[in-house]
Amino acid sequence: xxxxxxxxxxxxxxFRIYLFxxxxxxxxxxxxxPLTAIQRFKHKAFANAEDAISEKVKPKTHDNVExxxxxxxxxxxxxxxxxxxxxxxxxxxxxxxxxxMLFRVFTISRMIHTIVYAVYVLPQPARFFAFLGGLLTxxxxxxxxxxxxxx
Amino acid sequence: xxxxxxxxxxxxxxFRIYLFxxxxxxxxxxxxxPLTAIQRFKHKAFANAEDAISEKVKPKTHDNVExxxxxxxxxxxxxxxxxxxxxxxxxxxxxxxxxxMLFRVFTISRMIHTIVYAVYVLPQPARFFAFLGGLLTxxxxxxxxxxxxxx
Amino acid sequence: xxxxxxxxxxxxxxFRIYLFxxxxxxxxxxxxxPLTAIQRFKHKAFANAEDAISEKVKPKTHDNVExxxxxxxxxxxxxxxxxxxxxxxxxxxxxxxxxxMLFRVFTISRMIHTIVYAVYVLPQPARFFAFLGGLLTxxxxxxxxxxxxxx
Numbered sequence: 001x002x003x004x005x006x007x008x009x010x011x012x013x014x015f016r017i018y019l020f021x022x023x024x025x026x027x028x029x030x031x032x033x034p035l036t037a038i039q040r041f042k043h044k045a046f047a048n049a050e051d052a053i054s055e056k057v058k059p060k061t062h063d064n065v066e067x068x069x070x071x072x073x074x075x076x077x078x079x080x081x082x083x084x085x086x087x088x089x090x091x092x093x094x095x096x097x098x099x100x101m102l103f104r105v106f107t108i109s110r111m112i113h114t115i116v117y118a119v120y121v122l123p124q125p126a127r128f129f130a131f132l133g134g135l136l137t138x139x140x141x142x143x144x145x146x147x148x149x150x151x
Numbered sequence: 152x153x154x155x156x157x158x159x160x161x162x163x164x165x166f167r168i169y170l171f172x173x174x175x176x177x178x179x180x181x182x183x184x185p186l187t188a189i190q191r192f193k194h195k196a197f198a199n200a201e202d203a204i205s206e207k208v209k210p211k212t213h214d215n216v217e218x219x220x221x222x223x224x225x226x227x228x229x230x231x232x233x234x235x236x237x238x239x240x241x242x243x244x245x246x247x248x249x250x251x252m253l254f255r256v257f258t259i260s261r262m263i264h265t266i267v268y269a270v271y272v273l274p275q276p277a278r279f280f281a282f283l284g285g286l287l288t289x290x291x292x293x294x295x296x297x298x299x300x301x302x
Numbered sequence: 303x304x305x306x307x308x309x310x311x312x313x314x315x316x317f318r319i320y321l322f323x324x325x326x327x328x329x330x331x332x333x334x335x336p337l338t339a340i341q342r343f344k345h346k347a348f349a350n351a352e353d354a355i356s357e358k359v360k361p362k363t364h365d366n367v368e369x370x371x372x373x374x375x376x377x378x379x380x381x382x383x384x385x386x387x388x389x390x391x392x393x394x395x396x397x398x399x400x401x402x403m404l405f406r407v408f409t410i411s412r413m414i415h416t417i418v419y420a421v422y423v424l425p426q427p428a429r430f431f432a433f434l435g436g437l438l439t440x441x442x443x444x445x446x447x448x449x450x451x452x453x
Contacts (some may be wrong), residue, residue: 008159008310010393016451019390023448026383026390030441033379033433047372050426070198072379077184077223080231080382081177088170088177091161124201131184139181146174149167159310221349228335228374231382232328239321239328242312275352282335290332297325300318 007091014096018086021103025079028111032072035118039065064118071117074131075110082106082138088145102137109133158242165247169237172254176230179262183223186269190216215269222268225282226261233257233289239296253288260284309393316398320388323405327381330413334374337420341367366420373419376433377412384408384440390447404439411435 008015039045045062046052052059086106090099113130116122159166190196196213197203203210237257241250264281267273310317341347347364348354354361388408392401415432418424 007161010309010451019393019447020451022386023390023444023451026387026444027441027448029379029383030437030444033437048369050423050429067199073224073375076227076378076382077180080227080386081180083386084173084231084234085177088174091170121201127201135181135184139178142174142177142181145170146178149161149171149174158312218350224375227378228331231378232331235324235382235385236328239325242321272352278352286332286335290329293325293328293332296321297329300312300322300325 007093014090014094014099017096017100017103018090021107022083022086024107025083025110028107028114029072029075029079032068032075032114036065036068036072039068067121068118071114074113074117078131078134078138079110082134082141085138085142085145088149089141092145092148094144102141106134106137109137158244165241165245165250168247168251168254169241172258173234173237175258176234176261179258179265180223180226180230183219183226183265187216187219187223190219218272219269222265225264225268229282229285229289230261233285233292236289236293236296239300240292243296243299245295253292257285257288260288309395316392316396316401319398319402319405320392323409324385324388326409327385327412330409330416331374331377331381334370334377334416338367338370338374341370369423370420373416376415376419380433380436380440381412384436384443387440387444387447390451391443394447394450396446404443408436408439411439 006012010016010019039062040047040051041053043062043064044052044057045060045065046057047059049055049059086103089102109130109132113127113134116126116130157163161167161170190213191198191202192204194213194215195203195208196211196216197208198210200206200210237254240253260281260283264278264285267277267281308314312318312321341364342349342353343355345364345366346354346359347362347367348359349361351357351361388405391404411432411434415429415436418428418432
């Protein structure tokens with residue numbers, strides 16, 4: 001059995017790859033806030049009275065704002081659990097190639113998901129497949145780790 | 152003081168137990184998405200026009216869908232912070248028995264919470280106690296770690 | 303290049319500081335649940351029929367409840383990604399002083415954010431600057447780690 005202290009080392013290529021994709025995903029999630037702000041100002045749809053540019057603008061919702069917010073929430077539902085599953089998975093000492101592929105498929109899937117949901121809306125099943133790409137990679141990693149660490 | 156490099160080792164039983172419960176919780180969170188989808192199709196209550204099976208079905212909400220969504224959001228409010236508190240806690244070198252009990256109580260509490268909230272609705276205080284089970288275990292672990300790592 | 307196994311040690315001051323602020327932030331997020339409950343009881347605005355103190359109280363929303371819920375969601379959008387970026391950042395072997403400052407600015411920013419959003423509402427740009435304090439520290443750490451771990 002591999003030792004975690006050799007795996008959780010910045011000299012270990014796979015751990016570096018994991019940290020790289022983690023940071024890409026962190027920045028991707030953070031991008032949703034300015035994206036929401038742009039839509040709020042464009043449609044004058046603010047959540048709070050104090051946010052509006054003028055006192056005459058009452059808080060309201062707009063579907064383009066809500067689409068970005070739903071895409072953001074979907075990120076929160078999928079990205080933190082992926083980062084946990086991914087860390088558990090690399091501790092099972094998997095092939096670097098396969099693990100890198102899984103991180104890449106997940107990251108690209110989540111980016112496509114946001115684009116087709118909230119930037120350039122495409123008909124289904126575009127969003128469904130982007131969601132599935134993220135879901136299946138996470139489930140695969142979590143199940144592999146679950147079997148490996150079964151106590 | 153215990154060394155983290157001995158604790159964060161896959162040869163350390165407690166770290167393996169932590170990783171096992173983490174993966175169980177990851178899969179539990181991911182299960183909320185198909186659970187939401189089932190309720191959406193059952194009640195024809197979709198969030199987006201492009202998701203509906205027919206163009207005549209307008210986006211709408213339904214309480215059974217919203218219950219699953221609230222249970223999902225409650226998971227997001229409690230599970231990621233538990234995983235952080237749990238990791239900090241095992242680095243304090245606690246008793247394996249107590250830590251395992253805390254992970255188990257948290258995991259079972261969260262499962263009961265979802266069931267009584269969104270699958271088979273029970274009157275209060277069922278959900279309140281399930282929520283409390285998760286909350287108190289997390290607070291205990293975070294406070295123990297806070298005292299241990301106080302700088 | 304620094305070895306992760308020396309960094310991820312409870313004997314390493316920076317890792318201890320990271321764990322300390324992580325636990326503070328975990329408790330801060332958990333505090334949002336009782337804060338929401340207080341507002342729900344105060345305004346008799348419950349999300350579910352079974353939560354109300356009397357059967358005559360129908361589920362409804364109230365802006366003071368929604369403000370706490372939006373502050374809570376904003377925490378979920380920013381705190382887990384900060385904890386990931388922060389861990390990746392300390393693995394780049396930064397100055398202890400700078401890293402501690404970044405953790406401190408983030409933590410205080412998030413506390414101010416909740417206060418001006420949901421406890422004692424202040425006009426903008428109070429919340430905007432509190433949000434920015436959290437966002438910029440996270441982006442800085444994620445970008446630094448991204449460059450360091452670029453593969």
